[in-house]
Amino acid sequence: MNQDFRNLPQLNFSGLGCWLTLLLTCWLLGSVGLGWLVKSVAILFCLLLVAPIIAWIGFRWWLQKNLVEDQCPVCSYEFTGFSGTECQCPSCGESLKVEGGKFNRLTPPGTIDVEVVEVPVQQIED
Structure with missing residues (x-):
């Protein structure tokens, strides 16, 4: 047996099948005439990416105002x-x-709230 077989670089394509399936499905829907479905999914995906940014800006504006x-x-x-x-x-x-x-x-009804003003004392000479 070849002992150096373990040292050869190995390629991992485990996640590639999912992406190929998605690409093939989009291509098939586009060729059949259901391109609007693919476009609507793409628009929905973009909205999901932009919505948190818009929500954060709206929250900051509301917080600054209130x-x-x-x-x-x-x-x-x-x-x-x-x-x-x-x-x-x-x-x-x-x-x-x-x-x-x-x-x-907060004062109960009928309470008059006043501010105190300090008046300087002047002495009158005779």
Whole structure:
């Protein structure tokens, strides 16, 4: 027996049969007049490749439009929230609602929310 037979390069055509069958089927359908079927499968395959890219771009656009980064009106802690949602400040625990790109305090009906303004003291001399 030849002992050097193991050292010869070997070719592996195990996956080639599947591709040849697919190519032969496409050629047969095209020659019979069912080329529209082959074209529709090719278009469907292209759509399946492009759909995740379009979905990713759409998700990024939606996220950029609805994500709001602002400061808490109570403690000035900066954090992120979604537009039109209610959340709590992670620092002080105040209930907030995201409206118009800003965080607003949630207050019960009838509550008047005021901002304090510091007035400098002036002394009057006699």
